[in-house]
Amino acid sequence: MKLTVLGCSGPYPAANGACSGYLVSAGRRNILLDCGAGVLGRLFALMDPAELDGIVLSHLHADHCADMLVLRYYLERVGKTLPVYLPVTESAMFSMLTSEVFKLHDIKLGISFDDMRIESLRVNHPVPAYAVRLSTAGKSMVYTGDTNLCDGLEAFCAGTDLLLADACFPEALWNENLPHMSAVHAAHLAAGSHAARLVLTHFSPAFDIDSLVREAENVFRPVEAAHLSLRISL
Ligand SMILES: [Zn+2]
Ligand SMILES: [Zn+2]
Numbered sequence: 699m700k701l702t703v704l705g706c707s708g709p710y711p712a713a714n715g716a717c718s719g720y721l722v723s724a725g726r727r728n729i730l731l732d733c734g735a736g737v738l739g740r741l742f743a744l745m746d747p748a749e750l751d752g753i754v755l756s757h758l759h760a761d762h763c764a765d766m767l768v769l770r771y772y773l774e775r776v777g778k779t780l781p782v783y784l785p786v787t788e789s790a791m792f793s794m795l796t797s798e799v800f801k802l803h804d805i806k807l808g809i810s811f812d813d814m815r816i817e818s819l820r821v822n823h824p825v826p827a828y829a830v831r832l833s834t835a836g837k838s839m840v841y842t843g844d845t846n847l848c849d850g851l852e853a854f855c856a857g858t859d860l861l862l863a864d865a866c867f868p869e870a871l872w873n874e875n876l877p878h879m880s881a882v883h884a885a886h887l888a889a890g891s892h893a894a895r896l897v898l899t900h901f902s903p904a905f906d907i908d909s910l911v912r913e914a915e916n917v918f919r920p921v922e923a924a925h926l927s928l929r930i931s932l
Protein backbone atom coordinates (compact mmCIF):
# COMPACT_ATOMS: atom_id res chain seq x y z
CA MET A 699 0.00 0.00 0.00
CA LYS A 700 1.34 3.41 -0.93
CA LEU A 701 0.20 6.80 0.39
CA THR A 702 0.84 9.97 -1.62
CA VAL A 703 -0.04 13.30 0.00
CA LEU A 704 -1.71 15.62 -2.50
CA GLY A 705 -2.72 18.27 0.02
CA CYS A 706 -2.51 18.66 3.78
CA SER A 707 -3.70 22.21 4.61
CA GLY A 708 -6.90 23.17 6.34
CA PRO A 709 -9.19 25.00 6.53
CA TYR A 710 -7.58 26.94 3.66
CA PRO A 711 -4.40 26.23 1.72
CA ALA A 712 -0.92 27.53 2.45
CA ALA A 713 0.83 29.48 -0.33
CA ASN A 714 1.09 27.13 -3.33
CA GLY A 715 -0.51 24.48 -1.15
CA ALA A 716 -3.63 22.36 -1.25
CA CYS A 717 -6.24 21.27 1.26
CA SER A 718 -6.87 17.64 2.24
CA GLY A 719 -6.23 15.00 -0.41
CA TYR A 720 -4.46 11.63 -0.19
CA LEU A 721 -3.98 9.04 -2.91
CA VAL A 722 -3.82 5.46 -1.63
CA SER A 723 -2.60 2.88 -4.12
CA ALA A 724 -2.47 -0.87 -3.71
CA GLY A 725 -1.89 -3.21 -6.59
CA ARG A 726 -3.82 -1.77 -9.52
CA ARG A 727 -6.25 0.05 -7.24
CA ASN A 728 -6.15 3.82 -6.67
CA ILE A 729 -8.40 5.40 -4.06
CA LEU A 730 -8.59 9.13 -3.38
CA LEU A 731 -9.22 10.11 0.25
CA ASP A 732 -10.73 13.60 0.29
CA CYS A 733 -10.62 16.08 -2.57
CA GLY A 734 -10.13 19.52 -1.06
CA ALA A 735 -9.26 22.77 -2.77
CA GLY A 736 -6.14 22.36 -4.92
CA VAL A 737 -6.06 18.56 -4.90
CA LEU A 738 -7.35 17.85 -8.41
CA GLY A 739 -4.51 19.61 -10.24
CA ARG A 740 -1.97 17.69 -8.18
CA LEU A 741 -3.78 14.42 -8.92
CA PHE A 742 -3.73 15.17 -12.66
CA ALA A 743 0.07 15.39 -12.38
CA LEU A 744 0.12 11.74 -11.27
CA MET A 745 -2.75 10.02 -13.06
CA ASP A 746 -6.00 10.44 -14.95
CA PRO A 747 -8.61 11.04 -12.22
CA ALA A 748 -11.18 9.19 -14.35
CA GLU A 749 -9.11 6.04 -13.73
CA LEU A 750 -9.59 6.20 -9.95
CA ASP A 751 -11.37 3.18 -8.49
CA GLY A 752 -13.22 5.35 -6.00
CA ILE A 753 -13.26 8.50 -3.90
CA VAL A 754 -13.82 8.51 -0.13
CA LEU A 755 -14.88 11.82 1.41
CA SER A 756 -14.38 11.96 5.18
CA HIS A 757 -16.91 14.79 5.45
CA LEU A 758 -18.40 17.60 3.43
CA HIS A 759 -16.45 20.65 4.58
CA ALA A 760 -15.07 22.47 1.56
CA ASP A 761 -11.43 21.91 2.52
CA HIS A 762 -12.14 18.17 2.01
CA CYS A 763 -14.38 18.16 -1.04
CA ALA A 764 -14.31 21.49 -2.93
CA ASP A 765 -12.46 20.08 -5.95
CA MET A 766 -15.24 17.50 -6.46
CA LEU A 767 -17.17 20.36 -8.02
CA VAL A 768 -14.60 20.81 -10.78
CA LEU A 769 -13.82 17.10 -11.08
CA ARG A 770 -17.46 16.84 -12.10
CA TYR A 771 -16.82 18.98 -15.19
CA TYR A 772 -13.90 16.76 -16.23
CA LEU A 773 -15.87 13.53 -15.78
CA GLU A 774 -18.76 14.98 -17.77
CA ARG A 775 -16.35 15.80 -20.60
CA VAL A 776 -14.81 12.33 -20.74
CA GLY A 777 -18.12 10.54 -20.06
CA LYS A 778 -16.98 8.61 -16.96
CA THR A 779 -18.63 7.96 -13.60
CA LEU A 780 -16.87 7.32 -10.32
CA PRO A 781 -18.08 5.73 -7.08
CA VAL A 782 -17.98 8.20 -4.19
CA TYR A 783 -18.32 7.12 -0.55
CA LEU A 784 -19.40 9.96 1.73
CA PRO A 785 -21.59 10.92 4.68
CA VAL A 786 -25.16 11.18 3.45
CA THR A 787 -26.41 14.51 4.79
CA GLU A 788 -29.07 17.09 4.09
CA SER A 789 -26.62 19.82 3.17
CA ALA A 790 -25.98 22.21 0.31
CA MET A 791 -22.69 20.45 -0.43
CA PHE A 792 -24.35 17.03 -0.64
CA SER A 793 -26.87 18.47 -3.10
CA MET A 794 -24.05 19.92 -5.20
CA LEU A 795 -22.38 16.50 -5.35
CA THR A 796 -25.56 14.85 -6.57
CA SER A 797 -24.63 14.34 -10.21
CA GLU A 798 -24.79 11.65 -12.87
CA VAL A 799 -20.98 11.38 -12.85
CA PHE A 800 -20.80 10.50 -9.14
CA LYS A 801 -22.32 7.25 -7.93
CA LEU A 802 -22.91 8.16 -4.29
CA HIS A 803 -22.70 5.58 -1.50
CA ASP A 804 -23.10 5.96 2.25
CA ILE A 805 -19.63 5.79 3.83
CA LYS A 806 -21.16 4.02 6.84
CA LEU A 807 -21.84 0.84 4.89
CA GLY A 808 -18.21 -0.29 4.44
CA ILE A 809 -16.31 -0.52 1.19
CA SER A 810 -14.11 -3.10 -0.48
CA PHE A 811 -12.07 -3.15 -3.66
CA ASP A 812 -10.65 -6.62 -4.40
CA ASP A 813 -8.68 -7.34 -1.24
CA MET A 814 -8.66 -3.73 0.04
CA ARG A 815 -11.15 -3.19 2.84
CA ILE A 816 -12.18 0.29 4.00
CA GLU A 817 -13.94 0.69 7.34
CA SER A 818 -15.30 3.92 8.79
CA LEU A 819 -15.90 5.38 12.24
CA ARG A 820 -18.00 8.44 13.05
CA VAL A 821 -15.76 11.02 14.71
CA ASN A 822 -16.18 14.23 16.69
CA HIS A 823 -16.62 17.19 14.32
CA PRO A 824 -19.37 19.80 13.83
CA VAL A 825 -20.77 17.95 10.78
CA PRO A 826 -21.09 14.17 10.17
CA ALA A 827 -17.46 13.11 9.70
CA TYR A 828 -15.66 9.77 9.54
CA ALA A 829 -12.23 8.32 10.12
CA VAL A 830 -11.33 5.58 7.66
CA ARG A 831 -9.16 2.50 8.02
CA LEU A 832 -7.77 0.91 4.85
CA SER A 833 -6.45 -2.64 5.03
CA THR A 834 -4.82 -4.81 2.40
CA ALA A 835 -2.16 -7.50 2.18
CA GLY A 836 -1.59 -7.52 5.95
CA LYS A 837 -1.00 -3.74 6.14
CA SER A 838 -3.29 -0.97 7.30
CA MET A 839 -3.47 2.78 7.57
CA VAL A 840 -5.93 5.03 9.38
CA TYR A 841 -6.86 8.55 8.33
CA THR A 842 -8.67 10.35 11.11
CA GLY A 843 -10.21 13.02 8.89
CA ASP A 844 -11.14 16.04 10.97
CA THR A 845 -11.85 15.30 14.61
CA ASN A 846 -11.42 16.45 18.14
CA LEU A 847 -11.04 13.81 20.87
CA CYS A 848 -13.33 10.91 20.05
CA ASP A 849 -14.51 7.83 21.93
CA GLY A 850 -13.61 4.67 20.07
CA LEU A 851 -10.98 6.24 17.86
CA GLU A 852 -8.06 4.62 19.70
CA ALA A 853 -9.59 1.15 19.28
CA PHE A 854 -10.32 1.90 15.62
CA CYS A 855 -6.61 2.73 15.08
CA ALA A 856 -5.32 -0.31 17.02
CA GLY A 857 -2.07 -1.67 15.67
CA THR A 858 -2.17 0.30 12.44
CA ASP A 859 1.00 0.58 10.37
CA LEU A 860 0.40 4.26 9.64
CA LEU A 861 -1.72 6.81 11.46
CA LEU A 862 -2.46 9.95 9.44
CA ALA A 863 -3.94 12.23 12.06
CA ASP A 864 -5.54 15.64 12.40
CA ALA A 865 -2.99 17.72 14.31
CA CYS A 866 -4.32 21.17 13.62
CA PHE A 867 -3.73 22.95 16.90
CA PRO A 868 -0.75 23.66 19.15
CA GLU A 869 -1.42 22.29 22.61
CA ALA A 870 -1.65 25.77 24.19
CA LEU A 871 -4.44 26.87 21.85
CA TRP A 872 -6.55 23.71 21.96
CA ASN A 873 -9.83 23.30 23.83
CA GLU A 874 -12.52 20.65 23.76
CA ASN A 875 -14.98 22.83 21.84
CA LEU A 876 -12.73 23.16 18.80
CA PRO A 877 -13.25 20.98 15.71
CA HIS A 878 -9.74 19.47 15.76
CA MET A 879 -7.22 17.66 17.94
CA SER A 880 -3.84 19.09 18.83
CA ALA A 881 -0.57 17.55 17.67
CA VAL A 882 -0.13 16.21 21.21
CA HIS A 883 -3.52 14.47 21.02
CA ALA A 884 -2.51 12.91 17.70
CA ALA A 885 0.64 11.61 19.40
CA HIS A 886 -1.32 10.19 22.34
CA LEU A 887 -3.65 8.52 19.84
CA ALA A 888 -0.65 6.94 18.11
CA ALA A 889 0.84 5.77 21.41
CA GLY A 890 -2.43 4.45 22.81
CA SER A 891 -3.30 2.56 19.65
CA HIS A 892 0.25 1.19 19.21
CA ALA A 893 0.53 2.65 15.73
CA ALA A 894 3.83 1.94 14.00
CA ARG A 895 4.28 5.51 12.77
CA LEU A 896 2.50 8.83 12.90
CA VAL A 897 2.06 11.42 10.16
CA LEU A 898 0.59 14.72 11.33
CA THR A 899 -1.69 16.57 8.93
CA HIS A 900 -4.40 19.21 8.42
CA PHE A 901 -2.03 22.11 9.02
CA SER A 902 -3.40 25.58 9.39
CA PRO A 903 -1.20 28.21 7.73
CA ALA A 904 -1.62 30.10 11.04
CA PHE A 905 0.61 27.70 13.01
CA ASP A 906 4.24 26.59 12.79
CA ILE A 907 4.48 22.97 11.62
CA ASP A 908 7.93 22.27 13.13
CA SER A 909 6.62 23.25 16.56
CA LEU A 910 3.68 20.86 16.16
CA VAL A 911 6.08 18.02 15.30
CA ARG A 912 8.23 18.79 18.36
CA GLU A 913 5.16 18.77 20.61
CA ALA A 914 4.13 15.39 19.23
CA GLU A 915 7.64 13.94 19.55
CA ASN A 916 7.53 14.47 23.30
CA VAL A 917 4.81 11.79 23.38
CA PHE A 918 5.44 9.45 20.43
CA ARG A 919 8.06 8.58 17.82
CA PRO A 920 8.46 8.25 14.91
CA VAL A 921 6.42 11.25 13.85
CA GLU A 922 6.64 13.34 10.71
CA ALA A 923 4.67 16.14 9.13
CA ALA A 924 2.68 15.58 5.97
CA HIS A 925 3.86 17.75 3.08
CA LEU A 926 3.05 18.01 -0.58
CA SER A 927 4.33 14.98 -2.48
CA LEU A 928 5.19 12.97 0.65
CA ARG A 929 5.05 9.33 -0.40
CA ILE A 930 5.09 6.43 2.02
CA SER A 931 5.14 2.75 1.08
CA LEU A 932 3.95 0.22 3.62
ZN1 LIG B 1 -10.73 20.30 7.46
ZN1 LIG C 1 -13.89 19.76 8.75
